[in-house]
Amino acid sequence: MSKIADRRRCKRTNAVWHIYLCVYAFASAGDAFSLPGVQMVTxxxxxxxxxxxxxxxxxxxxxxxxxxxxxxxxxxxxxxxxxxxxxxxxxxxxxxxxxxxxxxxxxxxxxxxxxxxxxxxxxxxxxxxxxxxxxxxxxxxxxxxxxxxxxxxxxxxxxxxxxxxxxxxxxxxxxxxxxxxxxxxxxxxxxxxxxxxxxxxxxxxxxxxxxxxxxxxxxxxxxxxxxxxxxxxxxxxxxxxxxxxxxxxxxxxxxxxxxxWDIYFEAGSGTDEVHWFSIINALLIVLFLSGMVGLILMRSLHRDISRYNRVPTDEERAEEREESGWKLVHADLFRPPATNPILFCVMVGTGMQVLTMSLVTLQFAALGMLAPSNRGKLVIALLVCFVLLGALAGFVSARLYKMFRGKRWQLCTALTATLFPGVLFSTFFFLNLFVWAWGSDAAVPFGSILLVFFLWTGISIPLVFTGAFFGFRMPPITFPVATSNIPRPIPPQPWYMTNMMAAVVGGVLPFGAIFVELFFVLSSIWTDKYYYVYGFLLISFFILINTCAEVTIVLTYFQLCAEDYKW
Known part of the structure; x- marks a missing residue:
């Protein structure tokens, strides 16, 4: 009965996701709706x-x-x-x-x-x-x-x-x-x-x-x-x-x-056919990667795990099989990074903050709540979401750092609150000085800079520490396998397993899944046009997340097969 219930629950979940994506697709394709926040004047x-x-x-x-x-x-x-x-x-x-x-x-x-x-x-x-x-x-x-x-x-x-x-x-x-x-x-x-x-x-x-x-x-x-x-x-x-x-x-x-506003949107966002072609192209990439992941799971993992779980015969006990590939490094899989584990936790926590901010903002935009007629509301939504999600960044980085059994939790939390926002704010401030010296209107007034600084220091940083407090109070995450005390030596890696090659391969496929939407977004920014097909952008964003996850699975599997556990 439990299996039948699980299947029904899975079907309901898939149906909800299909309806969810279709709603956003029609929201992006259908332009005949009133723009929220704009008053009709006769x-x-x-x-x-x-x-x-x-x-x-x-x-x-x-x-x-x-x-x-x-x-x-x-x-x-x-x-x-x-x-x-x-x-x-x-x-x-x-x-x-x-x-x-x-x-x-x-x-x-x-x-x-x-x-x-x-x-x-x-x-x-x-x-x-x-x-x-x-x-x-x-x-x-x-x-x-x-x-x-x-x-x-x-x-x-x-x-x-x-x-x-x-x-x-x-x-x-x-x-x-x-x-x-x-x-x-x-x-x-x-x-x-x-x-x-x-x-x-x-x-x-x-x-x-x-x-x-x-x-x-x-x-x-x-x-x-x-x-x-x-x-x-x-x-x-x-x-x-x-x-x-x-x-x-x-x-x-x-x-x-x-x-x-439709004529402005069509000029800046292109026709619906172009976006559907982009989504179909991205889905083909996802299907290709899903096939690779399924092949790995079916032919390698499933066979080996089944052999480990069944009762061995006398012949298998008598025969000592030589382990190879990813199975050799199972005791080193969850070893903390040898260098800068704090930086790793900070980047993961901030990444969750940025990912959730993008997802929430795109959802509101796809529903028409951030129309271009409401000038500046999209930027405000991004700022507010980023500031409020500081608690999520602190929580995730704290949970990850406690999983690695780190002791310098104050430093981890402080870096989560200041590293990424600090780099962005410093870059923004110095670029603003150059723009101000040129005399452009793009120079942000000093009062607005102080307001952004207050949002960061007065709201975001306390929220990061609040999230970290609850994260450190929870019990640490346990690993499915024990980590050995002595690190296993990593054999020399072939040229195609270097970090540079992994970055190139891991970046080409996600870029291919989103490059059309990225073209329209950048064109609207650089050529002063309006981009408003956020429904298509949201679908592409989900495809991008799926593509990144599957590329990560494939690259990590091949890296572990090469006995390199520093994934």
Missing amino acids: YNKGDRLPLYVNSLTSSETLLPLDYYKLPFCHPSKLEYKSENLGEYLTANRIQNSPYNLTFLQPQTCSLLCTKKYSTNEIRSFASRIQSAYQIHYIVDNLPISSVTPEGYLAVGYPLGQAAGKDASPQLNNHVNIVIGYNDANTQSPEQGRIVDFQAFPFSFAYEERDLSKGGERMTVCDWASKVPPLYMDKKAKEARVYWTYSVEWMLKNDVDWRTR
């Missing part, structure tokens, strides 16, 4: 529509720049939109702007301001254009998008067009803003919700004669006009620039408010 005709500006970004320098570091048109009073810690860490500096937008009220060639630039300011614009900086606007929490010359969607629009190192670049001093709205679920055709926000930039070398009589707009700003482009000549002593904009309203009832 505007009436004549309502003022605030337009905010965000940091300038570049895929070449990867260093964001404050919008008003360049001499753009300023509002009468600069105001920062309320920001959280995650927005500071991700260089989102959202500020107000002088743009005057009114719902359902089109504008043509409106004059934003007139600026007279010096040589240094001209060179500053030219340098940023050469570095391919993008301008970012936000309306109703929706970022502005544009179409590249190749026909792809891009977040933001270019500051200008670079013609070459020696040639003068063009400055985009006019932008045609097209705002799409949906009035299908409103009570009046004069109401609507913002579902699209696009920019079409142009470069116009306006003259004073192009001004209207009132001086509030330009007489021409059409792309087909004969106005020449505006070049930023680095040798010029001064330049007068007229900044203009137009606003068009487009009815888009085919785009629902809940799915208005």
Whole structure:
């Protein structure tokens, strides 16, 4: 009866895991759900529509720049939109702007301001254009998008067009803003919700004669006009620039408010077919490794263990069989590391902390709770999970260190609390100094650095010591076999059993299981796009864990067969 119950329990567990993975797959593939934490706003005709500006970004320098570091048109009073810690860490500096937008009220060639630039300011614009900086606007929490010359969607629009190192670049001093709205679920055709926000930039070398009589707009700003482009000549002593904009309203009832972010996700995350192909490719790797592990267990371990467990015959007693391979080192399998056992325990404990942090954060992200519209929330979730899971790191490292019968438990706990976070914080602090010296918006304010430092020292470290306290109070983990007092000598190893070869082989297969998702994640970071198929990423993460475990089993088995017990 117990075997039948175990089989039923195993089937239920497998069914739960299948349902679990399918839910996340559909959560990633199905985009038609409302983004949590975002309030749906219905505007009436004549309502003022605030337009905010965000940091300038570049895929070449990867260093964001404050919008008003360049001499753009300023509002009468600069105001920062309320920001959280995650927005500071991700260089989102959202500020107000002088743009005057009114719902359902089109504008043509409106004059934003007139600026007279010096040589240094001209060179500053030219340098940023050469570095391919993008301008970012936000309306109703929706970022502005544009179409590249190749026909792809891009977040933001270019500051200008670079013609070459020696040639003068063009400055985009006019932008045609097209705002799409949906009035299908409103009570009046004069109401609507913002579902699209696009920019079409142009470069116009306006003259004073192009001004209207009132001086509030330009007489021409059409792309087909004969106005020449505006070049930023680095040798010029001064330049007068007229900044203009137009606003068009487009009815888009085919785009629902809940799915208005889909175009950004598709541009940054690719199509679902690509991700399914990646998962199938990773599953093939898992099946290959599972076959190898099963072959090892069935042909080697099962046969030997069965022979050890049965009652030997008189012939087997009379015959002394020579043991070979992994069976020779069974008394040395659980010997503590000869060098730095504390470091081993610290790395395992911190690894459990990082693994659990990644798993918990990915679960919340796959369920749509960390949408890109909630700027900075993903970083906050990572920080909070890492800090709270300090107790797990302390517990695991303490249990492992007590298993090795270590005596310096204070040092083990202190290193668990400070080594990995300390290296990360020190690297972050020194890199922040260089970014601050360059003048980039990526430099985190000192107050935010102090807050991160407090999260580490005031919350994470005490939790690590708390977890270690409970870990050391528990009885030590017992080994299935006794460890001999005298270490067995390790024979010379062949070249293919070196640590370097094990690292290469052990890294190639897990990388092959996740490289497609890794490509999209890194592309979204470096090219300022949005990645949001966290369901696919979660499935790939489970496959990665499975692959790493099976690769470890295979490599450890071959290492033990070579009589090297320092696994």
